[in-house]
Amino acid sequence: MNLKLTQRQKTAELFRDILPADSILSLDEELKPYECDGMMAHNIVPLLVLLPEEIDQVSKVLRICYDNEIPVVARGAGTGLSGGAIPHEDGVILSLARFNKILEIDSENCTARVQPGVRNLAITEAAKPHGLYYAPDPSSQIACTIGGNVAENAGGVHCLKYGLTVNNILELTIVTIDGETVKVGSGALDSPGLDLLALMTGSEGMLGVIIDIVVKLLPQPTDIIVLLTPFDSIEVAGNAVADIIAAGVIPAGLEMMDNPSLVAAEDFVHAGYPTDAEAILLCELDGEAEDIAADQEVVEAVLRKAGAKEIRVAESVEERLKFWAGRKAAFPAIGRISPDYLCMDGTIPRKHLAQVLKDTHALSEHYGLRVANVFHAGDGNLHPLILYNASEPGELEKAEELGGKILETCVQYGGTITGEHGVGIEKINQMCVQFTSDELEVFHAVKAAFDNKGLLNPGKAVPTLHRCAEFGAMHVHHGQLPHPELERF
Amino acid sequence: MNLKLTQRQKTAELFRDILPADSILSLDEELKPYECDGMMAHNIVPLLVLLPEEIDQVSKVLRICYDNEIPVVARGAGTGLSGGAIPHEDGVILSLARFNKILEIDSENCTARVQPGVRNLAITEAAKPHGLYYAPDPSSQIACTIGGNVAENAGGVHCLKYGLTVNNILELTIVTIDGETVKVGSGALDSPGLDLLALMTGSEGMLGVIIDIVVKLLPQPTDIIVLLTPFDSIEVAGNAVADIIAAGVIPAGLEMMDNPSLVAAEDFVHAGYPTDAEAILLCELDGEAEDIAADQEVVEAVLRKAGAKEIRVAESVEERLKFWAGRKAAFPAIGRISPDYLCMDGTIPRKHLAQVLKDTHALSEHYGLRVANVFHAGDGNLHPLILYNASEPGELEKAEELGGKILETCVQYGGTITGEHGVGIEKINQMCVQFTSDELEVFHAVKAAFDNKGLLNPGKAVPTLHRCAEFGAMHVHHGQLPHPELERF
Incomplete structure (x- = not known):
């Protein structure tokens, strides 16, 4: 000491x-x-x-x-x-907390230049007088900062239509580990040379320190509606999601909650959710009133065909915000019914939704831990919440093991171990499942190109080959190999 | 020998x-x-x-x-x-010409797995029976292959709404210079670790050889309309472009042609263009009929307010295709009126369109070479075509010098030296203008991480610092410094 x-x-x-x-x-x-x-x-x-x-x-x-x-x-x-x-x-x-200034709002080019410590929601608040907003909206958007959003390539409810952080930024200024300042990306359509803007986005602090960010701003939609649809079965709800996208409508948001999640959220914020439903689907449409009306017609037809008996349209701004408040408060709501929970973040191709949910359920029973499911359904991004009690000896470890298995199931079905939360230390073992040694070596080579001494956020995001050997993971790539450990169930 | x-x-x-x-x-x-x-x-x-x-x-x-x-x-x-x-x-x-197979169309997930030698248009043709298509559409789409599209991050008329190649691919299989096979990206929303998919896209053959590509497919729009609007002034047309985007409509395509280009195209393919116009704007809207009607109303109001006296709507599929045929044939059409031409490919923030056109005109007069302008106007991507005669001694060099100056003007106004054609050898000197030595060094470090012996496409895309010193370029970054060479005019 x-x-x-x-x-x-x-x-x-x-x-x-x-x-x-x-x-x-x-x-x-x-x-x-x-x-x-x-x-x-x-x-x-x-x-x-x-x-x-x-x-x-x-x-x-x-x-x-x-x-x-x-x-x-x-x-x-x-x-x-x-x-x-x-x-x-x-x-x-x-x-980077003191880099908290919005340096410029360029309403003509629909961009803002901001420092990394600016809160996500503060950008939209500053853009509002210009009729603009910043699209990516993580549930933590009141508190989280744009620098962290870039480092983790954050998503949110609206990333189905508007993309992840990487799709909503134009230029970054980076300080390298040896103290040099470099700009990547550009205010224009494309940037010549290698796409370092995308490489830097989601690199979890491993390549450089982000010190200045130019974000895209979008015109505020004239109108917004939200449909809430209860379903008797989570699988039917999952199929309806795929059908909506296949019908050519990209909703601004398309979210699913299973019964445990929606009940917890309803008890917490009184969002008006039907607590007897097995699952609910929240579908937001935005744009001009006429566009919305056209899309609404398509979506409602698809939902009814899929088996929806009731479709509720939020009748006021208040009701719409309440519908979303339940979804956005899903994590803390689960926190009220369980001493602790682990939030996972896998993605899968939409068509495997039902199967992955079935496997998750089997894993949940095997480990004897409850799992509540909240999804960015439209883009196949799952957030299984594993309920556990940290004061029970060994239960955290069990929850982490179950979380790992759920992520490995995602990989097995051609998905990935993260949608928008990053790898950090949480999923570093699962990186060994997602990638081959050759692929991890490429990550290490790129990392070394920026940080030859390995000083930037060491131990995060990309595991050493040694660690993978210790973890003893069987690489399951893009669902092409069955996972022998999973077959034990 | x-x-x-x-x-x-x-x-x-x-x-x-x-x-x-x-x-x-x-x-x-x-x-x-x-x-x-x-x-x-x-x-x-x-x-x-x-x-x-x-x-x-x-x-x-x-x-x-x-x-x-x-x-x-x-x-x-x-x-x-x-x-x-x-x-x-x-x-x-x-x-890669013999890697010309479409390996899979997955209509449920809206993806296709293709080999790199598959022609761009062949993907859309194969997807058509499933009601799907591949969005990026370079003018060369009949002939160009998807592998090259990825290597150059190709765009096209529809990239305003649907993005460049990087926004329309999900996964790549790469063979590295030492013969190893790695996959980058994934079929799901996001991929953990570093974003090597974007890094690889547009890397112009410098990092690895692309051997397998999973592309996104989109549902074919139910309806499409095209508006053709003549203008008396290219600046007024340019302002109308910005106004359309600011009104919240993202057209599927928004293209501008100046008088020399539209006259040449009209003479070549008889597209029905008004040859007395100083500029024409082609605006395509796609989607459901109701969506289109709503957008059309907004666009027409903006165009009239901007000063359009006439707005022609293509009245049949044939007329619509003719409108586009003129635009897509603009380059060969220029080839008919000039022994040779150089096609440039700069991008600028939309708001500087009028000023950059004025500067281009001044440069054109200074060098005594005609310049015709064709634009992906919506996204600020310019294609000035420099008309010259290669059999006149020194004229190619003069045309190349003029081209370089035009690109440097783009950089001066916060733009970049390429929108969708890549750097190759054509714009390698202008990379010295676009980037600082520190920034070029980062490119070299990343290149070395993949190709330590510098064997993959040497001499392209990223100049050596030595070359930049020889070129004697003054770095003009993001328009923040005036360009002393340009001030001589």
């Missing part, structure tokens, strides 16, 4: 010349709030927390870390669910 | 064990057709052309090239306009 203190003080000294005293946190009580992110099951106290305010300071901090081989974990609001911002015990947390 | 022949024979020997005789081209008359691509002003005879038919052969070819340090230029149909498939004199052309 005393050794740690000495290390802490010695490291803090390195930054005294470039940062004011209040930008260097080194006391236990100052460091404590940074010991975990939204994945609260794991925590580590960082060596130091640094809070620079200027790009030049970030650049110098990184250069010092580079020269002294100090690990660096960049952090926004710390709302991430996969542990991407969990500290390194011998490293610094580089907080 | 004799030396070359010996080198050729010796190199061919390396591949005899793994390829049948008819897959190794080494005679002068066999090599001649491969000496250039669609950028016909430059040509180089390759050392050899190899035509493998199986992935395993591609893998072995690359491994041999790696071990013997032989440069490799992958080639599809060779329709590219920036010289990306121009041979290396000491290297092999790796033709």
Whole structure:
């Protein structure tokens, strides 16, 4: 402990010349709030927390870390669910919290230039007077910051129609580990050379520190309607989702909740959900009134054909917001009925929805842990919530193992182990299932091109081959091989 | 010459064990057709052309090239306009022409798995019976192949609404320079780890050889209409484009042609264009009939407000196709009125359209060469066509210099030097204007992560710092610095 203190003080000294005293946190009580992110099951106290305010300071901090081989974990609001911002015990947390300015709203080009510590929702609030908004809307959008959204390639309810973060940004300024500033992407349609904008997006802090972001803004839709449809069977609801997309309508949002989720949400926020339904589908349509009317006709016909007996259209803005409030509060609502829960984040091709749900149910019974399901159904992004009690010895481990199996099932059906939450530390073992050694080696080579000393967010997102060997994972690629471990059930 | 022949024979020997005789081209008359691509002003005879038919052969070819340090230029149909498939004199052309099979159409998931040598239009033709199509539609879509489309991140008339190639593919299988096979991307919404799918797309053959592609298919729109609007002034037409987008309508296509282009096209294909107009705007709307009607109302109101005196709606499928035929034939039409032309491909933020056209006009007068303009106007992608006569000594060089200046003007206004044609050799000097040395160094580091010996398409897309020093370019980044060379005019 005393050794740690000495290390802490010695490291803090390195930054005294470039940062004011209040930008260097080194006391236990100052460091404590940074010991975990939204994945609260794991925590580590960082060596130091640094809070620079200027790009030049970030650049110098990184250069010092580079020269002294100090690990660096960049952090926004710390709302991430996969542990991407969990500290390194011998490293610094580089907080971007003070980069919280909206630098420009360009209403003519429909773009905004923002600093990484700006909250997601603050962008839309600033764009509103111009009739514009920023489309990606993670459930945490009140709190989460755009820098973290870029680092994790965040999604949200509206990413079915409007895409993930990567589809809604144009340009990034990055500070590299050796302190240089580079721009990637451009304000125009395409950018020549390699697509480093996309490479950087979702790279979970492993390639550089994002210090400036140009986002796309969209015109606010003239009208919005939301349909709520109860179903007697989750499989029938799943098929209706595929049918809507196949009919050529891309709703602004298309979300499904199973009975445990919708009951928990209803008890929590009184959204007006029918608690006797096995599943509900929320379908949002946006655009001009005439466009919506045309799409609504198609969607309602598809829903009825699929077996819907009732379709409720939100009759006021209040009711529409209530419908969504239930969905957006699904996670905390589950938190009220279970001491703890793990939120998973797999994606699958839509057509395998029913089968994956069946397998998830079987796994849930096998492990003796309840699973509630909330889906970005339209894009095949599942959020199984595993209910457990951390104070029961061994139950966290069991929940994590079950979570891993669910993700491996997603891979088995040609899906992936993450939709929008990132890999972080949560799913790092499942990366060994998703990718071959050759593929992981390519990731490592690209990582080394940006960070040859491996200082940026070490231990996250891309496992070492050694780790995969220890995990003993059988690579299951794109559903082409059966998974022998799963066959045991 | 004799030396070359010996080198050729010796190199061919390396591949005899793994390829049948008819897959190794080494005679002068066999090599001649491969000496250039669609950028016909430059040509180089390759050392050899190899035509493998199986992935395993591609893998072995690359491994041999790696071990013997032989440069490799992958080639599809060779329709590219920036010289990306121009041979290396000491290297092999790796033709993917025999990988021409559509492996699977998955109508349920709206995807197709295709080999790289499949023609762009063949995908749509195969998808048609399922009510689906592949959206990106380069003007060369009858001939160009999907592998080349991925390598150059090709666009087309419909990319305004449906995105570039990168937005329409889900998964790639790549063979690396040392012969390993890796998959990038996934059939699901997102892929964990680094976004190598986007990195690979548009990488112009520098990172690996694409051997298998999963593309997205879209439901065919129920209805399509096209509006043709003549304008008295190209600037007014440009402003109308911005107004349409700002009104919240994203047309399926929004194209502009100036007077020289539309006259040439009219003379060539009799598209029905009004030859007395200074510019015409072609606006395509697609979707359900009701959606279209709603959008049409908005677009017509915007056009009239912008100053349009006449709006013609194509009254039959034939007329609609004729309207587009003129636009798609614009390049060959210019070929009929000028012995030679250079097609440029810059993009700019829409709001600077009028100013960039003015500057282009000034440059055109300064160099004494005519410039015709064809635009993907909606997304700010310009295609200035520089008319010249290659048989006049020095005129090609003058045209290339003018082209370079036009691209640098695009950069000056916050745009980029390519929209959809790639950098290749054509715009390699302008990369020095677009990017700083630090930024180019990041490109080189990423390139080295995939290809440490620099054998994949050497000399293309990303200039060496040495080359930039020779070119003497002043870096003009995102329009933030004035360009001293341009100020001379």
